[in-house]
Amino acid sequence: MKNLKLIIIGVAAFIVLIILFSSAYIVSETEQVIITQFGKPVGDPVVTPGMHFKLPFIQAVNSFDKRFLEWDGDPNQVPTKDKRFIWVDTYARWRIQDALLFFQRLRDERGAQSRLDDILDGETRNAIANHDLVEVIRSTNRELQFGEIAEEVLDTEAKIKIQHGRDKITRIIIENASQRVSELGIELLDLRLKRINYVEEVQQKIYERMIAERQRIADKFRSEGQGEAAKILGDKARDLNQIESEAYRQAEQIKGKADAEATAIYARAYNQSNSSRDFYQFIKTMETYQNTLTEKDWLVLSTKGDFFKFLQKQSGR
Amino acid sequence: MQERPPFDLRDFRPPSFNPKTVRLVAIGLLVLVLLFTSIYTVEPEEVGVVLRFGKYSRTVDPGLNFIIPFWIESLIKVPVERQLKEEFGFRTEQAGVRTRYTTREYQDESLMLTGDLNAAEVEWIVQYRVADPYKYLFKVRNARQTFRDINEAIMRQIVGDRSVDEVLTIGRIEIANTVTLKVQELCDQYETGIKVDQVVLQDVNPPDPVKPAFNEVNEAQQEKEKLINQAKSEYNKVIPKARGDAQRIIEEANGYAFKRVNEAKGDASKFNSVFAEYLKAPEVTRQRIYLETMNDVLQKVGRKLITDEEATGILPLFQLGTEGGAQK
Numbered sequence: 192m193k194n195l196k197l198i199i200i201g202v203a204a205f206i207v208l209i210i211l212f213s214s215a216y217i218v219s220e221t222e223q224v225i226i227t228q229f230g231k232p233v234g235d236p237v238v239t240p241g242m243h244f245k246l247p248f249i250q251a252v253n254s255f256d257k258r259f260l261e262w263d264g265d266p267n268q269v270p271t272k273d274k275r276f277i278w279v280d281t282y283a284r285w286r287i288q289d290a291l292l293f294f295q296r297l298r299d300e301r302g303a304q305s306r307l308d309d310i311l312d313g314e315t316r317n318a319i320a321n322h323d324l325v326e327v328i329r330s331t332n333r334e335l336q337f338g339e340i341a342e343e344v345l346d347t348e349a350k351i352k353i354q355h356g357r358d359k360i361t362r363i364i365i366e367n368a369s370q371r372v373s374e375l376g377i378e379l380l381d382l383r384l385k386r387i388n389y390v391e392e393v394q395q396k397i398y399e400r401m402i403a404e405r406q407r408i409a410d411k412f413r414s415e416g417q418g419e420a421a422k423i424l425g426d427k428a429r430d431l432n433q434i435e436s437e438a439y440r441q442a443e444q445i446k447g448k449a450d451a452e453a454t455a456i457y458a459r460a461y462n463q464s465n466s467s468r469d470f471y472q473f474i475k476t477m478e479t480y481q482n483t484l485t486e487k488d489w490l491v492l493s494t495k496g497d498f499f500k501f502l503q504k505q506s507g508r
Numbered sequence: 509m510q511e512r513p514p515f516d517l518r519d520f521r522p523p524s525f526n527p528k529t530v531r532l533v534a535i536g537l538l539v540l541v542l543l544f545t546s547i548y549t550v551e552p553e554e555v556g557v558v559l560r561f562g563k564y565s566r567t568v569d570p571g572l573n574f575i576i577p578f579w580i581e582s583l584i585k586v587p588v589e590r591q592l593k594e595e596f597g598f599r600t601e602q603a604g605v606r607t608r609y610t611t612r613e614y615q616d617e618s619l620m621l622t623g624d625l626n627a628a629e630v631e632w633i634v635q636y637r638v639a640d641p642y643k644y645l646f647k648v649r650n651a652r653q654t655f656r657d658i659n660e661a662i663m664r665q666i667v668g669d670r671s672v673d674e675v676l677t678i679g680r681i682e683i684a685n686t687v688t689l690k691v692q693e694l695c696d697q698y699e700t701g702i703k704v705d706q707v708v709l710q711d712v713n714p715p716d717p718v719k720p721a722f723n724e725v726n727e728a729q730q731e732k733e734k735l736i737n738q739a740k741s742e743y744n745k746v747i748p749k750a751r752g753d754a755q756r757i758i759e760e761a762n763g764y765a766f767k768r769v770n771e772a773k774g775d776a777s778k779f780n781s782v783f784a785e786y787l788k789a790p791e792v793t794r795q796r797i798y799l800e801t802m803n804d805v806l807q808k809v810g811r812k813l814i815t816d817e818e819a820t821g822i823l824p825l826f827q828l829g830t831e832g833g834a835q836k
Binding site: 217218219220221222239240241242256258259260261263282284324325328329330331333335336337357358380381383384385386387388389394397398400401402404405406408409410411412413415416417419420421422423424426427430431434435437438439441442443444445446448449450452453454456457459460461463466467470471473474477478480481484485486487488489490491492493494497498499 | 559560561562563564616619620621622623624625626627645646647648649650653654657658660661664665668669670671672673674678679694697698699714715717718720721722724725727728729731732733734735736738739740742743746747750751753754755757758760761762764765766768769771772773775776777779780782783786787790794797798799801802804805806808809810811812813814815
């Protein structure tokens with residue numbers, strides 16, 4: 192009797208425990224839950240985390256992530272409007288906004304990823320194909336800067352003005368896709384072009400163009416160097432001539448002035464009167480005799496001259 | 509042959525234990541589990557996020573922490589103080605005094621198009637911290653991959669708006685700063701809870717096939733500098749010397765001028781003095797000077813010939829050229 196009671200209590204406790212375990216469920220911070228009864232959704236999605244209860248056995252828990260979820264596009268070869276083939280790799284972030292709708296339309300995340308592939312890849316292709324490459328690459332009409340390299344060596348592509356730009360193109364993709372995914376209970380948070388690269392053959396051509404551009408720049412540097420060097424050498428010749436001629440001019444000026452002054456001084460001294468002129472002539476002649484006659488010279492003198500007149504007569508006359 | 513049953517229950521009979529021992533072991537296990545599920549150490553650079561039945565309950569500080577055991581509460585450690593790093597276009601193979609890097613296989617990450625439709629290989633790192641553990645854990649799934657995607661997209665967007673020269677040389681810092689800002693913006697928009705400390709551009713190179721051409725530009729630039737420097741040195745070799753020479757010529761002229769004028773003054777003064785005395789006795793002075801001069805001259809001159817009117821025939825007698833002035 193006592194044993195039987197114990198067994199009954201034990202069994203009852205076991206059943207209660209089982210009921211408890213099959214009716215309580217935990218919603219984690221990252222999840223939202225839809226309760227289904229025989230596969231049919233019941234009530235609103237449960238979004239508050241913590242422990243919740245449902246009817247045991249007949250109701251089932253379907254949990255969905257409520258965080259932002261990743262989507263990574265398949266790198267895709269897409270032609271742009273100006274017929275350039277590029278690889279485009281996109282990523283997107285999305286979340287399950289309407290779990291019920293999501294559950295009804297897609298069942299689970301795998302279904303969602305494959306639908307997102309269809310929609311987002313498609314919209315990306317459309318958007319890229321409707322725009323030139325520059326529009327996809329550039330976001331603004333910001334003035335590009337080129338350092339020391341002058342404008343004339345640049346390719347025209349650097350100067351093309353864009354009309355839309357990358358930001359606007361991605362916005363177009365998001366807008367178009369948002370409409371379509373919202374029917375699936377999905378909210379598209381963002382989509383971005385992660386990588387854009389030229390396809391192999393185009394890449395080769397781009398490299399060739401880059402090489403040619405660099406060579407033009409190199410040539411420009413070289414000719415600039417030669418030009419500047421030539422200019423400096425020209426400066427050198429000019430400065431040299433200027434300096435030398437300037438010095439010559441100044442020197443001659445100084446000398447001329449000095450000569451003039453000296454001449455004036457001499458003139459003032461010698462030109463005082465008739466007798467000063469006469470005396471000067473005499474004294475200078477004497478000096479000249481002294482300076483010009485040397486021991487190698489012959490001196491032929493006549494007794495008629497002043498000096499030897501005394502040789503003839505003592506009176507000198 | 510005896511048929512053996514597939515299993516014999518007797519083989520599986522549990523070994524018999526003393527009920528007391530069983531109870532002890534069970535209690536011991538229970539205590540162990542209790543300890544393991546209730547005591548946690550949170551390291552100094554971390555915080556612990558405590559969940560109760562999966563619901564966020566609280567954030568705990570570093571140190572020893574107790575939570576309700578048996579998986580009623582659970583604790584996730586998030587290193588909020590640690591600076592985390594993501595590498596793009598390369599990976600650190602082995603960090604150390606001489607860190608080794610590998611860049612192969614990561615070209616996909618680094619190769620990007622510039623605004624002038626050239627290509628460049630950009631390698632960069634981003635340093636970040638988890639500023640909001642709640643958002644980091646619960647708002648975005650796979651926050652790290654999301655963060656990497658954000659970085660790649662933003663870097664390409666920014667580089668796509670710069671010329672190849674800006675990317676390679678002049679715009680590096682500006683690009684890093686702009687990317688930092690924009691990545692932070694997107695991190696906030698995605699509610700990743702990540703705080704970007706800084707973006708640092710590492711090696712930024714033109715693609716390999718184009719590298720020689722870029723080097724050629726550098727060489728040409730060097731060559732330009734060299735030519736200019738050569739010309740400048742040529743200029744500097746000649747011009748300062750010419751300036752010095754010019755100065756010399758001018759100073760010499762000045763010297764000449766002083767000399768000339770002073771001499772003139774001296775001569776004039778001498779003349780004036782002598783003339784003043786001469787005027788007092790002109791005749792005698794004249795004669796004196798004349799005779800003095802003759803004295804000097806006649807002493808100096810080697811050969812003297814004195815002729816008289818009457819003796820005209822003597823000139824042909826001596827031969828010019830054998831002696832005196834004709835000889836050198």
